[in-house]
Amino acid sequence: MESEVASEVPSGSGAISSVASSRFGHEEGDQAEFIEDDVSQGDVLSPEDIDLLVEKIKNFTTLYDLRMEDFDNEVVEIIKKFITSPNENILTIFYDEDMLVASLGFPEVDFDDIMYFLKEESESGSIKPLTPENFATSIMFGTMDSPVEGSILRIFETLYVPIFLNTTTWPDSVKGDYCSNLNLFLSHMTDLRYKIAGLTAIYVPRAAVNIPFNVAIRDKRFIKRIEDIVIDWTCQIQVALNDQDQSRPYNMFTPIDEFEFWKYRYENLCGIKAQLENDDLIRITHILKANQSAHIDRFEEVISHIEQALLEAKSNVEYLQILDDPCKEFELVESPASS
Incomplete structure (x- = not known):
């Protein structure tokens, strides 16, 4: 199969936090404090918000012969970790033979096609926390086929x-x-x-x-x-x-x-x-x-x-x-x- 879909929604100025604007350019201590604020925001997601984000990722995933029942508990748990962890900026979803796999990195195994989700960075260089409201402006996503050079x-x-x-x-x-x-x-x-x-x-x-x-x-x-x-x-x-x-x-x-x-x-x-x-x-x-x-x-x-x-x-x-x-x-x- 040789078809590629790449989607990117550029973040608008409204997506930039006013806190970031006020602290941008300050001393290192202030910047570290801003990063800590970002981390703490990732912890305030309710279980309902997390489930909603999981559903968004599942619905955006486009792979050949993908079935919703292929998203087993192990895949869902990795998706949740990607959503909630401030240190994880990439999620990949692909089939390893006949089994759907999610990974917090790029796979080392061969694949026919792969879906990727990449978190955007804030102006301070930290990874933006995901919420149901900012999902469309804080995530770059797309599919890649094998061989990769054709997709690129x-x-x-x-x-x-x-x-x-x-x-x-x-x-x-x-x-x-x-x-x-x-x-x-x-x-x-x-x-x-x-x-x-x-x-x-x-x-x-x-x-x-x-x-x-x-x-x-x-x-x-x-x-x-x-x-x-x-x-x-x-x-x-x-x-x-x-x-x-x-x-x-x-x-x-x-x-x-x-x-x-x-x-x-x-x-x-x-x-x-x-x-x-x-x-x-x-x-x-x-x-x-x-x-x-x-x-x-x-x-x-x-x-x-x-x-x-x-x-x-x-x-x-x-x-x-x-x-x-x-x-x-x-x-x-x-x-x-x-x-």
Whole structure:
């Protein structure tokens, strides 16, 4: 399963305690006293409030094939500890095989999907105590699937990147530097996610799609950022073309192994070719051409070799396929005498 849900409700100014406002910036003793006040607030929850918060967490939990009866007493007790303890800031809920498990940390076992709840910190740095009234503004929650890198990528692309791109309070230079680093991070994360499967995936930054063409070609900082991305694309494609061992999942001992490898390579190269026909990617190359960027020449030189590599892979697949059935028959032979 590969779907992610990430929800975050930013806390408003009304959620900040007036006590915190009056004591913020005072001496260490006052700050320690404020933290003690926070701790004491966690002890005043009534049993009814705790039960209500438990129900909220249960109702917010979204896992594949989740049933309410899976929340046994052990899970509920851990949820209650998360609610009442001022020192516990994260709760995770997941299935360990067929059993629902709650943990006050990140699990060390494999999981298909996981729900997390993260308490927000107050201005003093202490963890905000939960109440039924402040639950929506004091908790960040969401789900993550396995493999985790896919979830991280999806959450960043669909949630955090649009928020960042719409931010208008940062200076242009700061936002530009951050955007450049963010693009490279997402490019490497995309590469990692698909490289595990032996595939080459090209990341196209959202910011490059949204900016008008006539604005983009005059923005030197923007040009520098997309040049960095195109350099990354060039390296990825060059590796895919040159390193024929990068996606071999096993050592090749038989013609069947060789056949499977070339079939695998052909599919990967077809995927690269299809990605290069993406309208947003083509738009980026047009922007760089309009600026006479030297990096676009190198990129186009590298991709010009894809067609030849595809023909080679296709030819090898066609000829090796002739040996596929005879080799499979040999695998069934138990001894030379029976052949």
